[in-house]
Amino acid sequence: MEEEKLLGISDYIVILKRRKMQFMIPAVIILVLSISLAIGLPPVYRAEATILIEQQEIPNELVRSTVTSYAGERIQVISQRVMTTENLGNIIDSYGLYQDERDDTSITLLAEQLSEVIELEMISADVVDPRSGRPTTATIAFTLSFSNKDPRIAQKVTNELVSLFLDENLRQRTKSALETSSFLSTEADRLNIEISELESALAKFKEKHVNNLPELQQLNIQLMERNERELTEITQQIRNLEERKIYLQSELAQISPTTDIYNSSGNRVMGAEDRLRVLQTEYLGLETRYTENHPSIIKILDEIEVLKKEINSSKSSITQSDNPAHVQLETQLKAAESELISLQEIRDALKKKIIGFEERLIQSPQVEREYRNLTRDYENALAKYQEIKAKQLEAQLAESLERERKGERFSLIEPPQLPEEADKPNRLAIILLGLVISITAGLGNIVIKENLDQGVYGIKDVYAITMSNPLAVIPYITTNQDIKQKSRLGSLTAVSIFAVSLVVLLSLHLFMIPLDVLWFLIIRKLGFATDS
Numbered sequence: 001m002e003e004e005k006l007l008g009i010s011d012y013i014v015i016l017k018r019r020k021m022q023f024m025i026p027a028v029i030i031l032v033l034s035i036s037l038a039i040g041l042p043p044v045y046r047a048e049a050t051i052l053i054e055q056q057e058i059p060n061e062l063v064r065s066t067v068t069s070y071a072g073e074r075i076q077v078i079s080q081r082v083m084t085t086e087n088l089g090n091i092i093d094s095y096g097l098y099q100d101e102r103d104d105t106s107i108t109l110l111a112e113q114l115s116e117v118i119e120l121e122m123i124s125a126d127v128v129d130p131r132s133g134r135p136t137t138a139t140i141a142f143t144l145s146f147s148n149k150d151p152r153i154a155q156k157v158t159n160e161l162v163s164l165f166l167d168e169n170l171r172q173r174t175k176s177a178l179e180t181s182s183f184l185s186t187e188a189d190r191l192n193i194e195i196s197e198l199e200s201a202l203a204k205f206k207e208k209h210v211n212n213l214p215e216l217q218q219l220n221i222q223l224m225e226r227n228e229r230e231l232t233e234i235t236q237q238i239r240n241l242e243e244r245k246i247y248l249q250s251e252l253a254q255i256s257p258t259t260d261i262y263n264s265s266g267n268r269v270m271g272a273e274d275r276l277r278v279l280q281t282e283y284l285g286l287e288t289r290y291t292e293n294h295p296s297i298i299k300i301l302d303e304i305e306v307l308k309k310e311i312n313s314s315k316s317s318i319t320q321s322d323n324p325a326h327v328q329l330e331t332q333l334k335a336a337e338s339e340l341i342s343l344q345e346i347r348d349a350l351k352k353k354i355i356g357f358e359e360r361l362i363q364s365p366q367v368e369r370e371y372r373n374l375t376r377d378y379e380n381a382l383a384k385y386q387e388i389k390a391k392q393l394e395a396q397l398a399e400s401l402e403r404e405r406k407g408e409r410f411s412l413i414e415p416p417q418l419p420e421e422a423d424k425p426n427r428l429a430i431i432l433l434g435l436v437i438s439i440t441a442g443l444g445n446i447v448i449k450e451n452l453d454q455g456v457y458g459i460k461d462v463y464a465i466t467m468s469n470p471l472a473v474i475p476y477i478t479t480n481q482d483i484k485q486k487s488r489l490g491s492l493t494a495v496s497i498f499a500v501s502l503v504v505l506l507s508l509h510l511f512m513i514p515l516d517v518l519w520f521l522i523i524r525k526l527g528f529a530t531d532s
Contacts, residue, residue, distance in 0.1 A: 027442035034434020043422030158416035224357035
C-alpha cells in the first residue's frame with residue numbers, strides 16, 4: 001500500500017518546470033481573452049449632476065410652508081412623476097436614443113430600459129429633527145446621472161432630467177400651496193354661510209322665546225318671587241278692607257241718614273221707620289187680644305201699610321243724608337269699596353303674572369336645551385371659521401412664499417459636465433481579474449494533470465512504490481529534437497511575454513495614464529529629473 005507523498009517546495013518547482021507548457025497555454029489564452037474583452041468592450045460615459053435641497057429663507061415661525069413631507073419622500077414622488085413613459089419617450093425622441101431597437105420594440109419597453117440607466121442617489125446628513133428634537137438622518141441633496149456611449153448625449157440627457165426635476169418640484173409646491181389656499185377659501189365661505197344661517201335661526205329663536213331665554217331664568221324667578229310677595233301683601237290688604245267694609249256696613253245700619261226732629265215741647269218727632277216699628281210692636285200686642293176683623297187691628301194694619309209705602313217711596317227716591325255721622329260712615333264705606341275693587345284688580349293681575357312666570361319656568365328647560373344646541377352650533381361654527389380664516393391667511397402667505405421662490409427649493413450646485421473618461425467598463429480591473437483567473441486556471445490545470453498522471457518522475461516516486469532506494473540513477477539524455485523543441489518553446493515564450501507586455505503597456509497608455517507621463521513621473525520619483 002502506498003504511503004502518502006509529502007511534497008516540498010523543491011518538488012513543486014520541479015513539477016512547475018515539468019509542466020510549464022500545461023500552465024502557460026490556458027493562462028495565456030485566458031489572459032489574451034481578458035485583454036481582448038477589456039479592449040473590445042465599448043466605453044460608456046456617465047454624466048452626473050448634484051442638486052442641493054435648500055431650506056426656505058424666511059423662518060418657519062413666521063411663515064409656515066404648506067409642503068410638510070420629508071425631502072426624501074418628495075424626491076421619490078417627483079421621480080415617479082418625471083419617470084413617466086411620456087416624459088422618457090420625449091427624451092428618447094429628442095436625443096435619438098435606441099435607434100436600432102425602435103423599429104421592433106415598443107416605446108414602453110424603451111422607456112423602461114432608459115429608466116434603468118438613470119440613477120437617483122440621495123445624499124444624507126445627520127441633523128436634529130425640528131419637530132421632535134431628536135437626532136436623525138435627513139436628505140440634504142441628491143444626484144442624477146445618466147450613462148450612454150456618447151458623452152455629449154449623456155450630458156444633454158442629464159441636463160434634461162435636471163430641468164424636469166426642478167420644474168416638477170416648483171410646479172408641485174406651487175400647486176400644493178394654491179390648492180390649500182383654494183380649499184381653505186371654499187371652506188371659509190361655506191362656514192360663513194352656515195354662521196349666517198345659525199345667526200338667523202338664533203335671532204328667530206330669541207324673538208320667539210324672548211321671555212324664556214336661559215339668561216333670563218334667574219330674573220324670572222326673582223320677578224315671580226317679588227310678585228308672590230306683592231300678592232301676599234295685596235291679599236292681606238283685601239282681607240283687612242273686607243273686614244273694615246263689614247264693620248262700616250254694620251255701623252251704617254245703626255245710624256239713620258237723617259237728623260232727629262224735636263217739637264216745641266222738646267220731644268223728638270219720630271220718623272216713618274220709627275213709627276213703623278212702634279205700630280208693628282202695637283200690632284203684636286193687639287193681635288194677642290183681638291181678632292183680625294177688630295177695628296183696632298184693621299186701623300193699625302192700614303197705618304202699617306201706608307208707612308211701608310212711604311218708606312219704599314223714600315228709598316226709591318234719591319235722598320240726601322243730613323246726618324254727619326251717617327255721611328262720614330257712608331264716605332268711608334265707599335272709599336273702602338273702591339280701594340277693595342282696585343286691590344282685587346291688582347290681585348288678579350298679579351295672579352296672571354305669576355301664572356305667566358310659572359309657565360316660563362316650566363318651559364325653560366326645553367327652551368334652554370334648544371337654545372344651548374343653537375348656541376353651541378353657532379360657537380363651534382364661529383370657532384371653526386376663525387380657525388379656517390387663520391389657516392387661510394397662512395396658506396396665502398405660503399402661496400406667496402412659493403410664487404416668489406422663497407421657500408424650500410432645489411438648487412443645481414453641480415451641473416452635468418461633459419465626461420472625458422469612460423465610466424464603464426473598468427478595463428484595468430478586467431485585465432487584473434483576467435490575470436488572476438489565468439494564473440488560477442494554469443495552476444488548476446497542473447494540479448489536475450499531476451493527479452491524473454501515474455508516471456514515475458524521481459527517486460522519491462520509486463521509493464514510494466518499492467519502499468527501497470534505487471541502485472543507480474540514469475540522468476536524462478537530451479536529444480537534438482529536445483533541443484529544437486526547447487528552442488521553439490523559448491521563442492514562443494518570448495513572443496508571448498512580449499505580446500502580453502505590449503498589450504499591458506498599450507492598455508496602460510490608453511486607459512490609465514500616457515506612457516510619457518508615467519515615464520516622467522518615474523524619473524521624477526527616482527530623482528533623476530532636473531528643473532529647467
